[in-house]
Amino acid sequence: MQIFNCDHCGHVVFFDSVQCMHCASTLAFLPDQITMAALAPAPDAGVGLWRRLGAVQPGALYRLCYNHATWDACNFAVPAASPHLLCIACRQTHRLPDLSDPGNLRHWIRIEEAKRQLFYTLARLGLQPTDDSAPPHAGPTYAFLADLPGEPGIVTGHHGGTITLNVAEADDDERARRRIALHEPYRTLIGHLRHESGHFYWDRLVRDADKLDAFRAVFGDERLDYATALSEHYAQGARTDWSHHHVSAYAAAHPWEDWAETWA
Template sequence: MKLFRCQACSQVLYFENIRCERSHHTLGYMPERFELSALEEDGAAEAGGAVLWQPLAEPEARVRLCANAQCEACNWLIPAESEEQFCDTCRHNRTVPDLTVPENLMAWRRWQSALHRLVYTLRRLGLAVPNRVDAPDHGLVFDVLADPPDGPKVLTGHDEGIITLALSEADDAERERRRTTMGEPYRTLLGHVRHEVGHYYWNLLVRDAGRLEECRAVFGDDSQDYGEALKAHYANGAPADWQDAFVSAYATAHPWEDFAETWAHYLHIVDTLEMAAAFGIRVRPRLPKTPAGTGLPAAEIDFDPYGPIGIEELIENWLPLTYAANSLNRCMGAADLYPFVLSAPAIAKLGYIHHLVRTSRLEAKSGNALQPLGEG
């Protein structure tokens, strides 16, 4: 994620802003430009009565707001000539809760915020993000479901491109209860969707792209019974030495979960590093050198993590940033920003995800098949 600036007054803006408090302009996000723009009314309206806007970031264009803007759940823009009523992210919504219930509306808005950030990152990575209308056989859709009055609670999960999201998880108290019950160090809405979409891209970029064997060489044999593996994990927990090779305890449950957890961490890393670069963050620990010359590592985050950069440089900057951020959080009595330890094998798995994503982007541009690991 990055910072934005109002084109009318130069006020600093953030991704979810819908109005500039200085210039009072309505704001809209232009996904094709990765730009948040101040808007001015065009003075014309469509046949259906929708207001048309002139984005100051592209004055010659005419746009309208996504239909979910009326729920204050989206600030993305659609070209005026488009027949679509929903933006590129909201078109992935298949099921929404009853929004006439105020509590549902507030919770759904929080899920929507996470989904918009997710799609931003996927698009910045150059990944295809098909919806179920344009790609009925493999499109990505989200069902945000409230718990039924009588019956089992909704569980977040993935099934062949259909991602179910439990509306109740948007309640901080409920999510914290689940986090502590399950012994997790980290549980957020954005973390959920990044993990679940990892399963989706395993289907697209590994299974359907003929990369099963090379992926198994990194993450293990995914042909083992998934249901039985989860039962064993919940019954016995993770191995005592899990941090030696996995990004999280849950990643030990099954190779599919290892891939999805590693995928989510990769998205955490590139998105946070982009924001750190936007703030020009440098980490220079001021500690006296030891006789051996060792100390905390430094970082100068002045690069685009989505650009032509290797996993080594990403990690070399990520680790010092998390050391600093975790220490700052502790000064406020808050939990660590990144409560994980990355071992060399876990970093190697992140390197595989990095290669997979970058090679997929090249394949999409060139029309060639994905290359085996080590050739791209």
């Protein structure tokens, strides 16, 4: 678990904290600085603006993400000069379920929390731009959707730069049911997002970077028919010696999944 310190009083705070429990300062994560910060209201600078406290970047002005003010669903901040109401992480989500449904709202908030954790990891690795002017498609974009009556079920996966997640995965009971049905003992929200981000970055770090030969030397030949490989995996299960060669049984299904599982 990544921990931080309140830059007003020095007390330990956490990635999802919104208030320091020691000095009561408002806290927010600053994507452009990749850190947590203590903030104080700055009504002299403008409505809804906050001024950073502490010795690092003192006086810098921010707004709280619109999803914080509206849904209590985000603790990221937006630089005051930005034209955006949403923080850079929330802007990556392009499609949402019907948030008038309390269950969808509750599940979406949990998924966004996991997505912010992934954002932090990718930013620390230098894979996710943090400048507020960066276009959303500079990193993965997201669609968090719910099954609808009479419509095909939403399938979690990655396609064309967008990671789709069925919001039912945020329901503990439903996720446990799927975990048992699909023999995936480590099925978690953050694991799902990390896995699918692996598919996103395979396109950029392997395919688009002309690293296919190096990839195949480690993970195998991705030209193996993907649909057939997955069908055989679910019908027959993983090879008995998968643990000698892969990080999970699912990783043995296809080289793409082998790569993606190393991200989870």
